[in-house]
């Protein structure tokens with residue numbers, strides 16, 4: 001053994017290298033290998049980074065939207081009661097999204113990516129959830145008629161014990177609706193399971209004058225931001241708030 005070390009030292013001396021030079025070289029090679037691995041992780045598609053996905057939602061729209069990311073998600077709606085009191089819509093949707101994801105994540109192994117989300121409408125300092133009945137839907141739609149409101153969706157991601165959350169806001173401008181148009185729409189039953197009593201993606205389309213922001217956010221899942229968040233979570237593995245650009 002001692003002989004081997006002597007031989008190695010002779011060899012280094014012949015090359016004109018000291019023990020410190022070799023340590024430095026070793027350190028540099030290690031660093032390069034780590035950078036290569038990091039770049040490789042960043043290049044991986046999200047379908048590879050997250051082979052096991054659970055969508056903690058009963059919303060058929062979210063189930064449809066998650067497929068647009070190419071993810072094959074198992075559906076497991078959460079059992080939480082949505083009774084958080086919070087006046088700030090961005091905080092409310094993030095808290096509820098977190099509770100939904102947390103409730104489901106504890107029922108799965110840690111290598112499952114669990115996604116929870118919550119959507120509300122915000123108009124004149126009031127948060128509108130799903131209408132309780134037809135009269136409630138009428139009140140919401142006549143208040144929103146001819147005006148502009150905001151739709152907030154919060155998303156919570158749980159993966160390998162790490163938790164990450166964000167929200168997205170979209171502005172929606174309604175055309176003015178007549179009494180007849182409001183009641184005809186309510187009769188279609190479409191408003192009843194949707195925040196603000198309307199679905200941008202359905203029969204309400206003729207009354208949407210314009211939107212500013214992510215259309216899919218209004219439907220219940222902000223896909224562009226979610227995709228970036230997943231790439232970030234998969235590559236960095238950090239439980240941090242995504243910076244808003």
Ligand SMILES: Cc1cn([C@H]2C[C@H](O)[C@@H](COP(=O)(O)OP(=O)(O)OP(=O)(O)O)O2)c(=O)[nH]c1=O
Nearest residue numbers: 057058059118119194195198199200218219220
């Ligand atoms: C504003 C708007 C909301 N919505 C829907 C999205 C959500 O499904 C719903 C808001 O209710 P949520 O409580 O966010 O979701 P959910 O109860 O349908 O499902 P889960 O809690 O199990 O995830 O409103 C539309 O589909 N289109 C729209 O234009």
